[in-house]
Amino acid sequence: MALKLSDYKTEVHNDWCPGCGDFGILNAIQMALSEMGIQKHRAVIFSGIGCSGKTPHFINTYGIHTLHGRVLPFSQGAKLCNPELEIIAVGGDGDGLGIGAGHFVSAGRRNVDMLYIIFNNGVYGLTKGQASPTLKLGLKTKSLPLPNSNDSVNPLALAAVSGFTFIARGYSYDVRHLKDLIKQGIAHKGLAYLDVLQPCPTYNDINTREWYQGSDNLDSETGKQIPRTYKLEGAGFDGIVHLEDEADTKMSNAILKSYEWGKKIPIGIFYQNEMVPTYEERIASKIPDYIKNPPSSQSVSLTDGRSNSDISRLLDILRVSS
């Protein structure tokens, strides 16, 4: 039976603020799962803490709402024990780039085959609007008592230097485009990072939906708003590594591109390289049977309860008499 979009929705009441950018991301994830026909029981949505952390509860697949900052290690552990699972990790910018930044970098080094989406809005919404790691230096969003005195981290550049092999940015009010990026991130072989610009209507009164749509950015001739976001693929930017020796150049281009901000904000794929071995492949080079017989599917006991493992060889080495 074909799976419909509605099959991926739960009846759990969604308590995000009206107008929240998270809704667009939730819809895009559900659309991507449905269009890709991923069976519900094969998908697991892991999340961190914050507004975005509630996402799994609204999706009718397995959903694991973890701890603040720890979504990546939880989800990597599950994926490596059962590589058959289709895993999407989601979290906020504070979750992934503040408290969880160490895991972000280390996950890049592993390149586990899964997708990580950051709902990036520049604030800690659920704790009432403190500055997050992606809020620019000197900005004062409405609940900050004083302007932000930390500089912002560039998640796309950080993903690139950490080793993520798919790096993209979407915009939560361009749901179709975002859905396509999610599908490409899921299909990507390796660790995919998807940064989603997601206006927080309640606490970020600077990077608002109107701001992204160019309310202050009018065409001098027509007087029309010029949206800030533009699509990389439409601008002739190709971040995909086709040949091994172009990887460095493509990555440099991606990093340069990721610093474009202000009147023009690129969305789309900045970088993709499927030639880097995934962590699963690295394990399989040491444990040849790993993919066919991963940790989750190995039997541990015989029918009578005796252990199925045989450590006689190791015990024989320790034996004092031969």
Next chain:
Amino acid sequence: MSLTNKVKNSLNWLIGGAQGSGVDSAANIFSRACAEGGLQVFGKREYYSNIKGEHSYFTVRISEREIRSHVDEISMLVSFDAETLLRHAGSVVKGGGIVYDSELAEVKIGEVPTLDDAFRDRLVGLLEKVGKPLTVQGVLDYASDNDVSLFSIPYFQLLEEFSTKIEDHSLSKLSRMVNVMSLSSSMALLGFPFETLGSAIRYIFRSKPKIADLNFMAANYAYEYTRTHHGASGLAFGLTTKKPLPDVILVQGNQSSALGKLTAGCKFQTYYPITPASDDSEFLEANEIVPQVEGKDGSILVLQTEDEIAAITMAIGGALTGARSATATSGPGFSLMTEALGWAGMNEVPIVVSLYQRAGPATGLPTRHEQGDLLFATKAGHGEFPRIVFASGDIEESYYDTIKVFNFAEKFQMPVIHLLDKAIANSITTCKIFDQQRILIDRGLLMENVSDISPDLGHASHYRRFKLIRDNKNNNNGDANYLISPRVLLGTENGIFWNTGDEHTEEGHITEDPEIRTAMMDKRMDKLRIAIEQIGDEDKATLYGIDEPDSLTVISWGSTKGAILDAMDRLIDEGKKIRFVQLRLLNPFPIERVRTLIGNYKQLVDIEMNYSSQLALLISENIGISMDHLIVKYNGRPISSSEVYNALVRIILGEAPRRIVLKHGA
């Protein structure tokens, strides 16, 4: 060499040297040789938090009867550097022997830079008091005055001769074998046959045949030299060999729990490097392909993470897929794990944390021993959630216990903290080969298919991970007991569930409803009652010794077991009535079992390797009994049976204060 006037096959041998100079290899060869010679072995390793240069030493106790601990008195001191002599010569007993490098006698105490000021001051004080020079010769004279035999071996001359003999003139390379040569000299003096020693050398270097040959020959050269040039008439100790019993292994404490993990079917272990826990993970990684009784080889995936938070959270992620998952750490790492421990408790995820305790707080004494984390393990984490805390007493026990703790984790669907420690991890012992079939695997209510869940477990139209199921009995609130809900794994068809660190509904969705909150707390905490009902008495606490009303009762937990049992044997041999209650299940606290075992005690003595007598506090909290005596030690060095014996004698004689602080250690 006649053994008639000697103490045969009962001694305590110590080898020391700079870290990185082969002390461990020499001690492992000695242990292996004695074990192959049919003797019982208990060894322990002491070392600094340092890579090269600081003093490390290894004591190996040998006996014909079972031994489970170390003693403070040294029968034979084997050295090839000055510091070992300075630090240990004073502990050699009358009739004992010291093997040393002839060239070191004139080394002055002030010339040994690794000797810390505090020790140097104590040594200088001692030598000045007894009127000896402040040199290696001074400490040797001091030992000699105590009827200790001195065996001076000219290592450098031997190396030169050996180098000529084998026509290999790279002396700096050959000098690395001075460890094996000194060991071999000691074996010659003890009358131990070279054949068995040679076999042990080949065993220890089995992966490097050329090095094995070289060491074998050098050892033989030193052995023959020593036999020719030294009589051992003054030495009161000797060794003889016999055929070892079949099915005896010589195993280290950093292998036993890892072996238990393989038998338990642990398929995923995560870790962040930390002493003394890393060896457990490294052993597993080195043996990641696991032969199986049925089917093709299995495996264990070992993953080094970026920190301990990642270690435990990855292990939880693995456990959700059905892989038996564990992480191994020590105190500082466990501190970082506590938030996730609560998440596992909240979401009823079975994981095992092997907690190899070391001396804290903070970095503490990173390579030294302590049992300082008992109360922390029982309470770690914010809020209230169920967990099992289980402590192993020795190497052999730790193998079987490791299989049990995986069963506990899955049967009761909660995190288990398996308490081990530095003393266990860094000791080596002979014991009966592990029985791979003694402990059966029990995965609890783990359902491969949702349709397998029986209707009487309340399964309705759709699967609910945290289904509230009650039985017909009442708990002490007068409410019906909760049962454990059947568990399915991520990826199971029709089994979709949610987990969250928030309080949750039966499906696993967030709720703040006060009634559901109460029910879910009751459901989770009720599993501790179920655990108490289902965990066997012997796993809760074990009784040893003479169980009579007028016996002195010793209570302890963890790796003090060996020292207590050995001291108790000695006291019982001397006609004393004494019994020992070894606590194994520390959380939930086995109140009834402990009450029964203690019974109408005469005098209660608590023995622990920490400052505050944490078990005594736990007993007081749970059954309101306070101890008559507390024997504690917190200087970083494991408790010896000599110390336990002496402290208990003081108590029996009525000469002891309520709290005795043990201080022996080098």
